[in-house]
Amino acid sequence: MNAHDSERLAGILASVGFAPAEEMGQADLILFNTCCVRDNAEKKLFGNVGKLKQKKRQNKKLLVGVCGCMMQQADVAEKLADTFPFVNIIFGTHNMAALPEMLYAAIFLGERTLAVSDQEDLPDETPALRAKPPLSAVNIMQGCDNFCSYCIVPYVRGRERSRSSEEILREVRGLAKAGYQEVMLLGQNVNSYGKGLAENIDFAGLLERVAEETGMKRIRFMTSHPKDASQRMLDVMARHENICRQLHLPVQSGSSRILRLMNRRYTREDYLELIRRVRETLPGMTLSTDIIVGFPGETEEDYQDTLSLVREVRFDAAYTFVYSIRRGTRAAAMEGQIDEKEKQRRIVGLVDLQGQITYESNLAHVGRRELVLVEDESRRDAGHVCGRTDGGKMVNFPGEPSLIGQFMPVEITQAKKTTLYGRRIDGDTQA
Numbered sequence: 314m315n316a317h318d319s320e321r322l323a324g325i326l327a328s329v330g331f332a333p334a335e336e337m338g339q340a341d342l343i344l345f346n347t348c349c350v351r352d353n354a355e356k357k358l359f360g361n362v363g364k365l366k367q368k369k370r371q372n373k374k375l376l377v378g379v380c381g382c383m384m385q386q387a388d389v390a391e392k393l394a395d396t397f398p399f400v401n402i403i404f405g406t407h408n409m410a411a412l413p414e415m416l417y418a419a420i421f422l423g424e425r426t427l428a429v430s431d432q433e434d435l436p437d438e439t440p441a442l443r444a445k446p447p448l449s450a451v452n453i454m455q456g457c458d459n460f461c462s463y464c465i466v467p468y469v470r471g472r473e474r475s476r477s478s479e480e481i482l483r484e485v486r487g488l489a490k491a492g493y494q495e496v497m498l499l500g501q502n503v504n505s506y507g508k509g510l511a512e513n514i515d516f517a518g519l520l521e522r523v524a525e526e527t528g529m530k531r532i533r534f535m536t537s538h539p540k541d542a543s544q545r546m547l548d549v550m551a552r553h554e555n556i557c558r559q560l561h562l563p564v565q566s567g568s569s570r571i572l573r574l575m576n577r578r579y580t581r582e583d584y585l586e587l588i589r590r591v592r593e594t595l596p597g598m599t600l601s602t603d604i605i606v607g608f609p610g611e612t613e614e615d616y617q618d619t620l621s622l623v624r625e626v627r628f629d630a631a632y633t634f635v636y637s638i639r640r641g642t643r644a645a646a647m648e649g650q651i652d653e654k655e656k657q658r659r660i661v662g663l664v665d666l667q668g669q670i671t672y673e674s675n676l677a678h679v680g681r682r683e684l685v686l687v688e689d690e691s692r693r694d695a696g697h698v699c700g701r702t703d704g705g706k707m708v709n710f711p712g713e714p715s716l717i718g719q720f721m722p723v724e725i726t727q728a729k730k731t732t733l734y735g736r737r738i739d740g741d742t743q744a
């Protein structure tokens with residue numbers, strides 16, 4: 314979501330005459346787009362902004378701005394403004410559209426802006442300066458009404474607001490025409506899509522229309538809340554080949570007691586039943602998840618429940634986190650905060666377990682033929698390109714940059730912990 318916000322910020326800047334600098338030393342404007350979901354980002358931001366003090370002394374015309382959801386927390390925005398008087402522009406997620414006015418005030422009037430609004434929202438069709446094809450992202454909704462007890466998102470991104478289906482379809486059609494082969498439909502909880510709109514549509518309905526009416530070759534989406542992931546959505550996925558066989562379903566904990574404290578509104582059993590339905594409807598689906606360890610009050614037994622769920626589901630991948638206090642959330646005030654050392658022990662155990670399962674899941678691909686959409690040159694292996702399978706597995710194989718943007722049939726020859734390796738199957742279009 315933040316990466317796509319950065320594309321929209323770049324789009325706003327391009328519309329008023331800015332262009333990307335080759336490197337930071339050449340920039341007239343340095344803008345930090347922040348995220349506050351985890352607390353170490355805050356420390357990093359203050360360190361990185363502090364480093365610019367010297368640059369500002371040397372170049373009086375240099376503009377420095379900080380935006381994003383971390384600035385949506387008024388106390389953090391004020392602390393940043395007090396600590397670094399040289400920062401010209403500070404604004405929250407709801408003030409993005411006013412960036413040209415803030416730049417005008419900074420450049421022509423020498424004025425500093427601190428704008429953190431609860432109300433003003435981003436117009437839906439803000440121009441985005443996108444990365445080159447083949448991958449694109451489109452916001453279908455903003456905000457979240459779920460208030461999971463550990464999460465700051467509903468406070469900084471506001472209530473759920475969906476874009477109209479016509480606007481979304483127009484944007485995806487335009488991307489397909491411009492040569493983008495894959496789109497990621499984005500929302501904090503995509504399954505809530507459509508609530509509050511005048512038209513009668515839900516996420517399954519939108520997904521079906523995007524699959525049928527836009528010409529987009531591959532469609533992915535994130536994030537789905539397990540409590541709202543409907544059978545209708547799974548059926549739509551099963552009916553359309555251009556919707557990728559990949560689902561991210563954050564479980565967060567394998568203990569029903571902790572899930573209740575997290576306000577997730579499903580139990581361990583509900584989640585396992587959902588996974589059973591997913592696998593029944595869409596065999597071979599790639600499944601990934603998010604898991605938090607060390608939530609307040611998490612006992613050894615709760616932690617073992619998480620490990621046993623991971624063993625039972627065998628996710629292809631998991632994003633694992635140590636619980637960190639986010640000020641203003643309900644969990645921040647809960648008793649039974651877990652000691653940092655203990656949290657570290659738990660995360661290490663979880664990462665080891667999931668790492669082994671991911672490796673085994675990758676190994677099972679060796680010998681298979683996959684259709685890979687080539688995204689880029691490999692950063693690790695010279696003379697290789699990389700891209701993803703329909704299920705979202707990253708594959709490296711020997712190839713020239715001219716393949717970027719093409720679908721290539723590839724035979725998987727080797728599996729590593731996070732990546733697959735393969736070879737091109739020339740002349741074969743059936744993967």
Ligand code: SF4
Nearest residue numbers: 457459460461464466
């Ligand atoms: S559903 Fe996701 S974004 Fe919304 S409160 Fe829960 S964790 Fe945060």
